Amino acid sequence: MSDKSIQIAVLLREVCDPNPPARLTEDGYGVSDRGLRRFANPADICALEQALRMAEGKQGSVTVFVVGPSRLEDLLRLALSMGADRAIRVWDSLFAGGDDVADARLIERLIQIFDCDFFLTGNGLLDRGAAPVPALASAGLSMPYVTAAVDFEFQGEGIEVLRKSDRGAKQLVALGHPCTLMFEDGCCEPRYPHQDALMAALEMPVEHWGLAELGLTISEVGSYGAKLGKERCSFPRLNPKRVVTPDADLPAFDRILALLSGGIKPREGKLHHGSAEEMAEMLLGVFQAEGLVGGGQK
Amino acid sequence: MMFENLFTPRKIGKVEVKNRISFQPHLTNFAEKCLPTERHMYYWGERAKGGAGLITTEEMSVHPTDTAYEKLVEAFHPEVIPGFRKITDYVHQFDTKMFCQLNHNGQQCDGSISRLPVWAPSPVPDVLFRETPKQMEIEDIEEVCRYFAISAEHVRQGGFDGVELQFGHSSLARQFLSPLTNYRDDEFGGSLENRMRAPLMFIAAVRKAVGNDFTLGIRMCADEMIPGGLDLAQVQEICALFEASGLIDFVDLSIATFYNLYLVEGSMHTPLGYTVPLAAGIREKVDLPVFCTGRINDPVMAEKVLAAGQADMIGMCRALICDPFLPKKAEEGRLEDIRYCIACNQGCIGRMGINRSLGCVQNPAVGLEKKWGEGSLQPAPIKKKVMVVGGGPGGMWAAKMAGRRGHDVTLLDRNDTLGGQVLTAMKGAGRDEFGVIIRNEKEQVDKAGVKVELETEVTADKVLAAKADAVIIATGSTPKANPVGGSDGPGVCNVWEVLEKQVEVGDNVCLIDYDGHHRATATAEFLADQGKNVHIICSSLFIGAELGPTQDLYLTRQRLLGKGVSFSPDIAVMEVSGEIGEKTVKGFNVYSNVWDEWNGYDTVVLAMGQAVDDDLYFALKGKVKELHRVGDCVAPRKVDMAIWEGHKVGRTI
Numbered sequence: 001m002s003d004k005s006i007q008i009a010v011l012l013r014e015v016c017d018p019n020p021p022a023r024l025t026e027d028g029y030g031v032s033d034r035g036l037r038r039f040a041n042p043a044d045i046c047a048l049e050q051a052l053r054m055a056e057g058k059q060g061s062v063t064v065f066v067v068g069p070s071r072l073e074d075l076l077r078l079a080l081s082m083g084a085d086r087a088i089r090v091w092d093s094l095f096a097g098g099d100d101v102a103d104a105r106l107i108e109r110l111i112q113i114f115d116c117d118f119f120l121t122g123n124g125l126l127d128r129g130a131a132p133v134p135a136l137a138s139a140g141l142s143m144p145y146v147t148a149a150v151d152f153e154f155q156g157e158g159i160e161v162l163r164k165s166d167r168g169a170k171q172l173v174a175l176g177h178p179c180t181l182m183f184e185d186g187c188c189e190p191r192y193p194h195q196d197a198l199m200a201a202l203e204m205p206v207e208h209w210g211l212a213e214l215g216l217t218i219s220e221v222g223s224y225g226a227k228l229g230k231e232r233c234s235f236p237r238l239n240p241k242r243v244v245t246p247d248a249d250l251p252a253f254d255r256i257l258a259l260l261s262g263g264i265k266p267r268e269g270k271l272h273h274g275s276a277e278e279m280a281e282m283l284l285g286v287f288q289a290e291g292l293v294g295g296g297q298k
Numbered sequence: 299m300m301f302e303n304l305f306t307p308r309k310i311g312k313v314e315v316k317n318r319i320s321f322q323p324h325l326t327n328f329a330e331k332c333l334p335t336e337r338h339m340y341y342w343g344e345r346a347k348g349g350a351g352l353i354t355t356e357e358m359s360v361h362p363t364d365t366a367y368e369k370l371v372e373a374f375h376p377e378v379i380p381g382f383r384k385i386t387d388y389v390h391q392f393d394t395k396m397f398c399q400l401n402h403n404g405q406q407c408d409g410s411i412s413r414l415p416v417w418a419p420s421p422v423p424d425v426l427f428r429e430t431p432k433q434m435e436i437e438d439i440e441e442v443c444r445y446f447a448i449s450a451e452h453v454r455q456g457g458f459d460g461v462e463l464q465f466g467h468s469s470l471a472r473q474f475l476s477p478l479t480n481y482r483d484d485e486f487g488g489s490l491e492n493r494m495r496a497p498l499m500f501i502a503a504v505r506k507a508v509g510n511d512f513t514l515g516i517r518m519c520a521d522e523m524i525p526g527g528l529d530l531a532q533v534q535e536i537c538a539l540f541e542a543s544g545l546i547d548f549v550d551l552s553i554a555t556f557y558n559l560y561l562v563e564g565s566m567h568t569p570l571g572y573t574v575p576l577a578a579g580i581r582e583k584v585d586l587p588v589f590c591t592g593r594i595n596d597p598v599m600a601e602k603v604l605a606a607g608q609a610d611m612i613g614m615c616r617a618l619i620c621d622p623f624l625p626k627k628a629e630e631g632r633l634e635d636i637r638y639c640i641a642c643n644q645g646c647i648g649r650m651g652i653n654r655s656l657g658c659v660q661n662p663a664v665g666l667e668k669k670w671g672e673g674s675l676q677p678a679p680i681k682k683k684v685m686v687v688g689g690g691p692g693g694m695w696a697a698k699m700a701g702r703r704g705h706d707v708t709l710l711d712r713n714d715t716l717g718g719q720v721l722t723a724m725k726g727a728g729r730d731e732f733g734v735i736i737r738n739e740k741e742q743v744d745k746a747g748v749k750v751e752l753e754t755e756v757t758a759d760k761v762l763a764a765k766a767d768a769v770i771i772a773t774g775s776t777p778k779a780n781p782v783g784g785s786d787g788p789g790v791c792n793v794w795e796v797l798e799k800q801v802e803v804g805d806n807v808c809l810i811d812y813d814g815h816h817r818a819t820a821t822a823e824f825l826a827d828q829g830k831n832v833h834i835i836c837s838s839l840f841i842g843a844e845l846g847p848t849q850d851l852y853l854t855r856q857r858l859l860g861k862g863v864s865f866s867p868d869i870a871v872m873e874v875s876g877e878i879g880e881k882t883v884k885g886f887n888v889y890s891n892v893w894d895e896w897n898g899y900d901t902v903v904l905a906m907g908q909a910v911d912d913d914l915y916f917a918l919k920g921k922v923k924e925l926h927r928v929g930d931c932v933a934p935r936k937v938d939m940a941i942w943e944g945h946k947v948g949r950t951i
Contacts, residue, residue, distance in 0.1 A: 237607070238605075238606075239607055240606065241578070241608060243574060243575045243578050245530055246530065246575065246576075251525060252523050253525075255523055259521075259523075259576070260572060260853075292300065292598075
């Protein structure tokens with residue numbers, strides 16, 4: 001690789017906390033904001049960490065960008081405090097409602113503008129799983145891309161990337177630049193920004209780009225550029241809670257015994273002793289555990 | 299809502315079911331001339347009124363060779379359609395969906411009814427029917443396919459919302475699937491692919507007949523639980539393949555075969571929800587809605603199974619026979635009003651086993667819904683002062699029914715709690731759930747406005763002084779005082795005294811069983827659990843002669859043997875003698891008439907029948923305006939008759 005300092009662009013995205021049960025909006029076409037917790041996609045933060053390490057070795061500069069409303073500036077300031085050089089928030093109300101192809105067109109254009117050597121982001125989204133947009137964007141630019149990357153090493157003019165392969169195997173991929181690398185969540189320990197850096201990041205400038213800055217037409221982005229529409233959402237079927245099923249390899253007689261002892265047993269009565277207050281508390285706990293009164297049952 | 303999952307609608311195939319409670323297929327013996335009847339209509343209608351989201355009918359026969367029982371509806375005759383229409387129209391007015399189950403029982407059939415050979419994949423006789431079948435020729439298989447299709451068409455024309463094919467514990471399809479019963483070496487036997495061929499042909503024929511806009515599912519046997527039979531892993535594979543065929547919309551589940559019928563219809567001794575692990579196992583492998591049935595008698599438990607994602611639909615059978623309004627009561631949060639099934643199996647499975655019409659110990663209205671169903675109770679034209687003596691199940695029912703009709707009822711009992719003999723019976727080993735009968739009625743007695751007076755010794759004078767308009771005697775029975783020579787001697791007691799711990803029982807016990815029911819076996823187990831050596835002598839062919847039809851026999855004997863209880867059947871006991879520690883039982887073999895004796899017991903326990911407690915009845919006879927007696931004080935029988943008579947008197951008084 002030449003001595004010219006390298007340019008790295010990192011895409012950060014936000015995800016919804018998949019843990020608390022999500023609620024649907026009234027019309028059933030989206031996820032309700034009520035009680036929803038959003039945070040940075042963990043894999044994207046890992047990609048940012050990898051980008052910072054890349055830049056440190058080569059005196060490169062790191063540009064982070066997000067696509068979305070102003071609340072995403074928090075992500076950018078986090079990136080700045082970690083050591084990113086430039087932060088850009090890309091948003092226009094016309095970008096809303098795009099499908100993967102329309103969104104990829106947007107990212108494709110951004111990579112073109114940045115003219116970067118490496119475009120880094122996370123491999124997949126924590127809430128949605130697969131996220132084909134970065135791959136589509138690089139394919140549109142005929143740029144090679146590596147998914148499930150876990151580590152990298154500069155090799156002469158190019159770069160060698162270690163990636164996860166099938167069934168726990170690892171693969172070493174060598175490629176030149178420009179290229180796209182999608183890093184796995186947990187491939188590195190993202191640095192923890194210093195308090196001063198955090199405070200400083202609050203003052204640092206964040207650029208805002210809209211449709212005009214990108215030079216795209218309305219028909220290429222957002223809902224106008226989308227081929228796919230939204231379908232009504234519904235909750236997926238619950239996965240069965242694992243219970244002990246009789247081992248099919250056991251002889252039939254043992255399976256019967258397993259079933260007759262391993263099913264849900266009739267509940268036995270229990271005797272409790274204590275003061276009236278303790279008993280009331282205990283009873284309430286039992287009712288809550290049984291789902292007979294609100295507020296219990298996890 | 300208390301039961302969020304249970305009352306969430308669910309799409310099953312092409313229909314939306316309003317909640318997750320499915321009233322499962324089971325025999326009723328209500329058919330007449332092999333046609334559906336009005337009795338069916340009111341029976342299923344009552345469960346629809348009670349709020350079940352889905353009802354699946356009893357199995358309907360698809361072919362003349364399928365005659366497992368005398369009173370099966372023969373769905374291959376077009377004459378069934380008008381009856382079907384009446385049933386479905388009636389049920390649909392309560393917003394309940396209704397499926398019809400079609401079945402060919404294969405080898406699990408009785409050729410003596412049809413006077414035709416029994417058909418099966420291979421000439422393997424069933425363990426229960428014991429008839430060697432004819433090995434089906436390919437033409438026979440094709441004929442059954444055709445008959446399945448014809449019957450399914452009748453089902454559709456009959457107004458049902460869907461059809462379920464029985465591939466479970468008693469079915470020709472299972473016999474094809476299972477290596478246990480399929481020994482064929484042609485394209486219908488051997489590999490899994492071959493064994494699945496005939497069942498797939500049945501499904502395909504029915505799908506073709508009903509079209510793609512009709513719901514079609516199967517009831518699979520989740521595990522045959524017998525050496526050489528299908529196990530869960532194989533059934534998971536089979537279900538996944540059926541699903542992949544794209545022909546079916548849901549998977550209903552049953553378990554076991556006739557080799558182990560006690561698992562099909564789990565008794566009080568099987569854990570609640572004992573089949574849940576199997577349903578969860580199937581659900582892991584298929585995306586279709588999966589039904590789980592088997593001792594889920596409680597909405598709280600049903601909700602848990604659904605919340606854990608172990609099944610999509612909860613099959614309830616006995617729970618809704620016992621209380622048709624369980625779904626509605628659960629939805630309204632009136633759990634205290636639910637009459638829980640106790641899986642005693644006496645009225646339902648027990649009566650089916652001896653070819654009677656379906657019943658329920660705790661619900662006299664089963665099969666008589668037209669006459670006794672919800673809304674049939676009329677207020678009494680003249681309000682009377684009613685006195686019920688005896689707070690056992692018979693007395694409680696009489697008081698409850700009379701109270702609901704507006705009479706001024708007082709219920710008296712000498713004990714400190716209601717329940718009568720049930721209180722004693724529930725102390726037998728593993729019989730505690732029997733006590734739920736009391737729990738079910740106590741609250742209802744109060745709600746009916748009955749005044750309960752406990753710890754009251756009732757005499758004739760007291761009754762006369764109260765000047766009641768009507769008196770109902772439900773004083774029950776007591777163990778026979780001196781049923782056999784020497785039974786008044788030392789170290790001899792009866793089962794009630796043992797269960798109530800009123801007597802000291804030695805280490806070596808001989809139990810004389812003229813009962814054949816839980817009274818004897820549960821007491822023997824109760825003693826064996828205390829580490830005593832128990833020997834049972836009975837005059838029947840085997841110990842627990844009455845336990846067969848209720849499917850209690852197998853596990854009861856398994857436990858007794860496991861606890862070291864020994865048996866001497868065929869012996870008529872004539873005399874008990876000797877001192878404690880040297881007690882001797884003398885009797886003769888009822889077949890050979892040879893006398894024998896058994897020595898060296900500390901205690902002899904008698905289960906030799908009950909005697910009526912009718913003193914009060916005869917003391918009052920002719921002295922009060924209206925006198926009735928119900929239950930054991932008429933003739934000592936079982937709890938079902940006490941409840942039946944109490945209910946009847948309470949209704950008519």
